[in-house]
Amino acid sequence: MATMKFMCDAERCIECNGCVTACKNANEVDWGIQRRRVVTLNDGEPSEVSISVACMHCDDAPCIAVCPTETLYQRDDGIVLHDKDLCIGCGYCLYACPFGAPQFPKENAFGERGKMDKCTFCAGGPAETKEEEYQKYGANRIAEGKLPLCAEMCSTKALLAGDAQEVADIFRQRVVQRGHKDGAWSGNPRAETDSLAYDATQQG
C-alpha cells in the first residue's frame, strides 16, 4: 500500500501562501485555526528561504504516542487522523509535535482548549455521515481519489503530496535536472563525501 507524504521543495517555495489559503478554503476550518503555515527564514536577506509546514503524517508519530485518549491514529496509508469525539484538549500532542501541527480553537483558564484540529491530508476523519465529517474535519478528497488541495494548488509545485515513492521520484528528478553538484543540499560541505547527487542520478 501507498504511504502518503508531504514534501516541500524549499528551493521552489515562493512564500505565496496559496497552500494556506487553499487549505482553509477546502476544509472550512475554524477562525484562528490555520492547518498549514509558511515559514520564511532570513526574510529579505540574500539567504532567504521559505517552506510550507503542516502535519507531516510521521511514521512514528509522537502525537499518537503521547495522546491520553487515543484521539490520534494512523491509517494504513500513513495518514494521521484525529477523532474529535475523543479529544479532551489536554495539549500533549502540541507539546510533542515537531511541526507545531496540532492547534486548539481556545486557550482559556483551566486548560479549556476545545477540540484539537490539525491537517488531515484532506482525508476527513471518523464521522457517521459525510456532512458531519465535513463539518468536523473538512474535505475528504482522498476518498474522492484526489490529493490534498494545498499541494494541488501550489503555483510552483514546491509542495508535493502523494505516495512517498512518487514524491521522492519527482524530487529526485528535480535534483538531477538542477544539476547541483551536491543535489538538493546545495552548499552542504558534506555533500561531496555523501555523494547525494550521485545517488540521485543513479536512481533518477
Place this chain on the structure above:
Amino acid sequence: MNRSTPWRALWRLPLLLLALVASLAVAQLALAQADPEREAATAVPAVDADVWRQIKSGETGPNYRDSRYASDYNLINASGETWRMLRERWVSPFGVIVIVGMIAVIALFYLMVGRKKLDEPRTGRKLLRWSLLVRSLHWTVASLFIVLALTGLNLAYGKAVFRPIFGDGAWAAMMSGTKLIHNYLGPLFGILLVVLLVRLLADNIPRKHDLAWFAKGGGLVGKGHPDAGFANGGEKVWYWLLATAGIAVIVSGLVLDFPNYGQGRDTMQWANLIHGVGAFGLTAVALGHIYIGTLGTEGSFEGMATGYVDETWAKEHHNLWYDEVKDQAIPEAQVNAARSAGSGDQPASG
C-alpha cells in the same frame, strides 16, 4: 528602383549581427547554467547543516516569518521528542513502578508484621490531637488528593485499561469528565494544601530527636517506641514532602492548567514532567500514609476522625507531646457529652 534594392537591404546586416551575437550570449548563459559550479553559485541559497542547526536551536532571528495567526512557535519543535521520550520511557514506567511497588510493599509488610497494636491497654482518657479546623482541612485535602490521583492516573494510564473495557462512547465521556475534574479541582487542592501546610508548620519543624527516631526506623518494626513530639519523624517527612514536591506539583499543575497566560510549549513540557514525577511519587507515599493512618496503627485513625486520641496511644507514639499535654486528658464520657452538646473541641492542642 531595382538597382538600389541591395543597398537598401544593407541596413539589416548590423541588426542580423546583433541578433546573432545576442543569441550566442543566451546560449552561453544556458551553457553556464548547466555548469554545476556556476549553477550552485547562483541557485537559491543553501539549506545546509547550519540552517538546520539554527532551526533546531529554536532561535528565530529578526527576519523569521511565520504566516500562522498568533504563532509563537518556531519551525521545528526539537524538544518535543525529548519530552516524549522522557515521558514515555521514564515518567510513565516510574509511576507504575512506585505505585504498584508501594502497594506490594505495604501488602507484604501487613502480611509479615501486621497491625501495630497498642502495647498497653487504653486508659479511656482522651487527648485532643486535631482541631476541627485541621480535621476539616485534612479530609478536604485528602478527598481532593484521592480524586486528583485517580483522575491523574486515568489520564496517564487509562487508555491502556479502560478503552478496551468500555468502548469508545463511554470512554470519551469518562476521559472528558476526568480532565474537567482534574483541571477544576486541582487549583482548589493547591490552595487548601497550602493553608493546611501553613497551619501545621509549627508542629513539623525538624528536631534533634527526629534523627534518633529515624535511627530506630520509627519503631515500625519490632518493639519499643523512639522519642517523638507532636509529629514524629515520619510525619515530618510526609509534611516536608508535601511542602516541597507537593508545591512543585501544584505550581507545575497551574502552569499546565492556565495556558491563557501564554507560556510556551517548552515550559509546559517541563511542567508536565515535574507534575508527573512529583504526583506519582506523592501518590505512592500517600498510600503509605493511608496505610499507617488506618490499618497499620491501632488508635491513629480515631485521632483524625474524632480529633481525640487515647492517652495510651499518645504515650506510646508521641511521648514528648504526651508529657506536655498529659494534664489535659479528659474522660471519654466528657468528650462524648461535649460533642452531643455541640460545644465542639476542648482546648487541649491542635
